[in-house]
Amino acid sequence: MSSNGEPTSFEVQTSIPIIDYSLLTSGTTNERSKVVQDIGKACEDWGCFMLVNHGVPETLIQEMMDISDEFSNMANEEKLEFEAHGVLDPIRCSTGFNLDNWNKDTLWREYLRLIVHPDFNCPHKPLRFCEVAFDYVKRTRAVALELVKGVSESLGFEASYMNHELNLDAGFQLLAINYYPSFLEFDISRGLMPHSDHGLLTLLNENGVPGLEVLHDGKWVGMGGVPNAFFILSADQLEIFSNGKYKSKLHRSVVKDARKRITLVNLNGPSLDTIVGPSSRLVDGENRPLRYLPMKYSEYLKCQVRLITARKNPFDEIRIHI
Numbered sequence: 149m150s151s152n153g154e155p156t157s158f159e160v161q162t163s164i165p166i167i168d169y170s171l172l173t174s175g176t177t178n179e180r181s182k183v184v185q186d187i188g189k190a191c192e193d194w195g196c197f198m199l200v201n202h203g204v205p206e207t208l209i210q211e212m213m214d215i216s217d218e219f220s221n222m223a224n225e226e227k228l229e230f231e232a233h234g235v236l237d238p239i240r241c242s243t244g245f246n247l248d249n250w251n252k253d254t255l256w257r258e259y260l261r262l263i264v265h266p267d268f269n270c271p272h273k274p275l276r277f278c279e280v281a282f283d284y285v286k287r288t289r290a291v292a293l294e295l296v297k298g299v300s301e302s303l304g305f306e307a308s309y310m311n312h313e314l315n316l317d318a319g320f321q322l323l324a325i326n327y328y329p330s331f332l333e334f335d336i337s338r339g340l341m342p343h344s345d346h347g348l349l350t351l352l353n354e355n356g357v358p359g360l361e362v363l364h365d366g367k368w369v370g371m372g373g374v375p376n377a378f379f380i381l382s383a384d385q386l387e388i389f390s391n392g393k394y395k396s397k398l399h400r401s402v403v404k405d406a407r408k409r410i411t412l413v414n415l416n417g418p419s420l421d422t423i424v425g426p427s428s429r430l431v432d433g434e435n436r437p438l439r440y441l442p443m444k445y446s447e448y449l450k451c452q453v454r455l456i457t458a459r460k461n462p463f464d465e466i467r468i469h470i
């Protein structure tokens with residue numbers, strides 16, 4: 149970090165942890181407990197990892213990319229029907245500039261955000277969009293729930309504890325599809341400013357065009373380079389529930405490639421009416437004091453939008469300064 153606390157340099161590193169999902173679901177008892185330990189270590193040391201052997205068919209991910217691309221290629225008038233309004237609108241399509249405070253840069257992207265669980269919402273065009281998206285989010289949600297079981301165990305709880313406490317059966321799942329157009333088409337900076345995600349765990353697929361960076365030890369580190377992997381990021385509700393043991397990962401998107409970049413971002417959280425605070429099992433008086441104020445997840449979402457618009461950190465509202 150520089151003297152004013154801003155990250156100074158960019159570095160591509162290959163040491164981002166890699167987790168083999170198949171060991172979580174069909175490994176031996178020893179393999180499973182080792183991978184649970186690795187997940188805990190990855191969440192604690194990095195707040196992110198690459199997930200391989202996740203079982204979501206490559207063909208399905210490709211189909212989802214292709215149909216998402218088709219959506220963005222529709223005429224603007226056609227997309228108007230799905231224009232963004234409030235944060236909890238089930239379908240929100242928008243384009244926009246946002247300011248990267250650190251680089252004093254103005255970044256551009258287009259996005260489509262769909263609430264896909266507990267109710268599934270999807271634009272009725274292009275043809276087959278809903279069918280493919282339904283299949284895709286169902287598969288990614290299953291992976292996310294299985295990962296949460298591993299995270300739960302890595303915190304010393306039984307596998308089902310987090311699911312039960314956070315009502316994940318009715319969990320909120322948002323699919324954000326981001327489009328960063330080809331540089332040849334749009335001669336402007338493309339990307340997304342540094343932020344953390346609001347849910348528990350984010351699962352991300354990209355279309356082979358790099359851009360995602362995470363802040364690690366004061367440096368921006370490029371994520372990627374592992375074929376067919378999901379990029380996993382720990383998010384705000386996990387930091388809160390774990391009472392700060394697992395930090396929400398700060399990340400951004402910086403697109404330097406001339407090609408169009410598309411990302412499929414699955415944000416998985418508790419049910420909207422869950423009041424999320426640190427697990428009572430992780431708080432005990434002076435040794436492990438309460439670090440976050442409990443807040444209803446739906447309130448947190450609204451608060452996040454308000455504070456990000458005001459260029460503030462949503463955690464400032466709930467973090468207890470000790």
Ligand SMILES: O=C(O)CCC(=O)C(=O)O
Pocket residue numbers: 324326340345359360399400401411413
């Ligand atoms: O497109 C990316 O690489 C990152 C997107 C992202 O962080 C988000 O949509 O929350």
Ligand SMILES: [Fe+2]
Pocket residue numbers: 343344345399
């Ligand atoms: Fe994000």
